[in-house]
Amino acid sequence: MIFDTQNPRMRLALRVVVGLIIALVIAVAYPWIRDRYSAPSASRSPATHPIKGAQTTIDFVTGSLMAFQANSPGTPAALRLSADFLEQAGDSRAILVRARLLALQPESGVNRLELAATKRRFQEPEATDSNVPANDLRKRTETALRANDFPTATASADALCATSRATFSDHFLRMQVGLAAGRLTLDESLAALEKRARAHPEDTAEFTGWLIALGRTSQALDWLARLPVSTLKLPIFESARADALAAAGLWDDARGPISRGAWGAVPPDALQLAFSVRLLDRQTRSQLQQDLWNEALRASAKSLTGLQILNRLAVTWSWGPETATTLLVIIRQHPSATWAYAALADHYAAGKDTPNLKGVIALWREAEPARNDVEARWARLQLLTEPPILTGSAQASLARLHAADHANPDVTTSLALLRWQQKKVPEALVLLETLPAITRRRPDIALYNGLFLSAAGRRAEAREVLSGVDPDNLLREEVALLQTANQASREPKAPSVIPPRPSPKPSPVPARPSTQPIPPIEDVAK
Structure with missing residues (x-):
């Protein structure tokens, strides 16, 4: 059909379609961050299924973020962007992401305020919240955007950003509405956000982070260079500049602001040693690199912030074993830094290293026994890797957890997996369908949703769900389940025998400059 450019309705339809396509640039930004900040093995697209409309756009980004979180530990820019999107999608996991961000940058007052605001939004009754009008407008905007009700979303977003309590994230939400409705181009949206950030210096780092996320690192450096002198003197400017220089790979320039505390206080010797390791990377002198990195860890052993910065450098430089070793030292020397358990678990999950992942989750379970999600994750790993005769403790734990916290998606999913293994497929489906879509x-x-649907013979639904599951983001044991589900979704009848669990084998960790094995923690944390 020939497109009639003189028809006003056809022109409007084209603008809406183009706007929706541009809106997906945000989703595309996340694989780019993963390529920039995390290990090569984790640099994969979180999903490949088609994206339709604003509702699916938000759902896709929210889902992509969780896969991204599992593959990109320890990067403040990534955590900040993830928290913003989760909060805008109405997902309370934004609290956990902001808590990890504050743990990584404890000196940041902005992070502390944002965490407090997010907790108020999700944890306090609206009647006690002094920001009820803004919260109502925010929720109304998000609901309308999900329903493709662009007039309502636009009116609510405009009203929200006109309030005195509007945050940078609120202005970003309005940008999403404008893109989805076809009212704004990406450049127009960024220009509006730049104006907001220029008027509010505390938003400098966040706006810079979005430019980096969109692959506009050069634009980020240019915008930072044009800031007024009053902003250049703020600590947050140094942080934003260091982020942009690091994203551009300009480490000779980034080293200055980092050494001055842009990412936090770090022992000078440790930073010098870390950059020496990077310099030697070009000469592939692996044993010397290993020795120098261990010396950097010893120099920072008593400084949690210093170790956090070493971890950030190792992640950014895609040094897998150095990342693992650094996180192990943090766990050993600073037991209260429980975020390190999550980061190390994410690291091993990205490398498909199930045995080490089980070990870290077991330690995390002991460190935070009240965390139901950690307990559920431990139980699920037991179900995936151990014969039924050895999973009695996990089964009992899941029954207890579900009775106390039945709305927890990790608990529900793990219990549903147990029911599937017990060949109680209807019960598994009923459990999982208690979760929101x-x-x-x-x-x-x-x-697991696709696995249970295929086992129940609901093949068309299973194929649709499974088409969005990326095996690169799964453990080896889960890949085996995916193969079972895919096969069952194509057959007229689901298989009656559950396949045996494969024997877990450690996998190589992502490439690193050193070829030496990770030394025992006692050798690097004295």
Whole structure:
């Protein structure tokens, strides 16, 4: 059909379609961050299924973020962007992401205020919140955007950003509405956000982070260079500049602001040693690199912030074993830094290293016994890797957890997996369908949803769900389940025998400059 450019309705339809396509640039930004900040093995697209409309755009980004979080530990820019999107999608996991961000940058007052605001939004009754009008407008905007009700979304977003309590994230939400409705181009949206950030210096780092996320690092450096002198003197400017220089790979220039505390206080000797390791990377002198990195860890052993910065450098430089070793030292020397357990678990999950992942989750379970999600994750790993005769403790734990916290998606999914293994497929489906639809689309849950649907003979639904599951984001044991589910979704009848669990084998960790094995923690944390 020939497109009639003189028809006003056809022109409007084209603008809406183009706007929706541009809106997906945000989703595309996340694989780019993963390529920039995390190990090569983790640099993969979180999903490949088609994206339709604003509702699916938000769901896709939310799901992609959780896969991204599992593959990109320890990067403040990534955590900040993830928290913003989760909060805008109405997902309370934004609290956990902001807590990890504050743990990584404890000196940041902005992070502390944002965490407090996010907790108020999700944890306090609206009647006690002094920001009820802004919260109502925010929720109304998000609901309308999900329903493709662009007039309502636009009116609510405009009203929200006109309030005195509007945050940078609120202005970003308005940008999303404008893109989805076809009212704004990406450049126009960024220009509006730049104006907001220029008027509010505390938003400098966040706006810089979005430019980096969109692959506009050069634009980020240019915008930072044009800031007024009053902003250049703020600590947050140094942080934003260091982020942009690091994203551009300009480490000779980034080293200055980092040494001056842009990412926090770090022992000078440790930073010098770390950059020496990077310099030697070009000469592939692996044993010397290993020795120097261990010396950097010893120099920072008593400084949590210093170790956090070494971890950030190792992640950014895609040095897998150095990342693992650094996180192990943090766990050993600073037991209260429980975020390190999550980061190390994410690291091993990205490398498909199930044995080490089980070990870290077991330690994390002991460190935070009240964390139901950690307990559920431990139980699920037991179900995936151990014969039924050895999973009695995990089964009892899941029954207890579900009775106390039945709305927890990790608990529900793990219990549903147990029911499937017991050949109680209807019960598994009933359990999983108690979760909201958007939760069932999470990459770490969609696999199990498709598995149960295929086992129940609902093949068309299973194929649709499984088409969005990326095996690169799964453990080897889960890939075996994916193969079972895919096969069952194509057959007229689901297989009656559950395949045996494969014997877990450690996998190589992503490439690093050193070829030496990770030394025992006692050798690097004296």
